[in-house]
Amino acid sequence: MQQAMLWFFALAALAGGLLMLLLRHPMRVALALISTMISLAAIYAILGVHVIAVFQVLIYVGAVMVFMVYAIMLLDVRDASFTRRYSGYLLPGLAGLVVLAFAFAWGLRRDTVSPAVAVGSVFDVQPFSAAFLNDYWLYFELTSVLLLAAVVAAIAILKARRRGNG
Amino acid sequence: MDNTQLLLALSTALFAIGLAGVVIRRNLLVMLMCMELMLNGVVLSLVTLSHQAASTTGAVLVFLVFVVAAAEIGIAVPIVLLLARRRHTLDADAFTDLKG
Numbered sequence: 175m176q177q178a179m180l181w182f183f184a185l186a187a188l189a190g191g192l193l194m195l196l197l198r199h200p201m202r203v204a205l206a207l208i209s210t211m212i213s214l215a216a217i218y219a220i221l222g223v224h225v226i227a228v229f230q231v232l233i234y235v236g237a238v239m240v241f242m243v244y245a246i247m248l249l250d251v252r253d254a255s256f257t258r259r260y261s262g263y264l265l266p267g268l269a270g271l272v273v274l275a276f277a278f279a280w281g282l283r284r285d286t287v288s289p290a291v292a293v294g295s296v297f298d299v300q301p302f303s304a305a306f307l308n309d310y311w312l313y314f315e316l317t318s319v320l321l322l323a324a325v326v327a328a329i330a331i332l333k334a335r336r337r338g339n340g
Numbered sequence: 341m342d343n344t345q346l347l348l349a350l351s352t353a354l355f356a357i358g359l360a361g362v363v364i365r366r367n368l369l370v371m372l373m374c375m376e377l378m379l380n381g382v383v384l385s386l387v388t389l390s391h392q393a394a395s396t397t398g399a400v401l402v403f404l405v406f407v408v409a410a411a412e413i414g415i416a417v418p419i420v421l422l423l424a425r426r427r428h429t430l431d432a433d434a435f436t437d438l439k440g
Contacts, residue, residue, distance in 0.1 A: 191357040245417045267363035278352035314401040324411035331418040
């Protein structure tokens, strides 16, 4: 059962990724990306890494993709980039995709993967937060500095836009 | 094919699809989303390997990658909107100022 669900969500993630290459409108591309991200969150939950699954839904789908959808709604849909799907690099890009896929398949074929170990409670919330706030508290604080810098940068960009307009 | 190999294959496939999307798509926002897809593929391989090694450090690293990705999008989307306001288009071929 678990194996079947793993295969199902893996195929769903792959299908979402392929749809991102094929769909024309950015909003549909965003929805395909959201379905891929939710499938990946389901895979994380099946693996038992529940903390990461929750963060995947909350941060990626809840924050990043909602932000992206707002940005798409702000834009003009009659733009040429909305009606024409591909740039002039279509054929080189597809050739590169084929080469890259074969290279990765070759690497995976030669890879000797040991069977996955059964984890007990290593990925529960409690050991995760204990490790996070005991061993990696410095990185946690640096993260807050990074977010502050991102906020300042976003405000600076908004001010540059206002100067450009007026 | 065991689970680890399946998930590593999925992560490499997502990375390759995202890279192809960055190259072949025309819209800047779609290119940005394909970059997110590449990042998701890499995070999937990170989670798979840290699950295999049963290490909490991998989960902490994934969380930090999430925060960095959120900050990256928080800056990249306003830049894209600024470019769209300046040039009235999101076509990647319209931005050729640095072309030699």
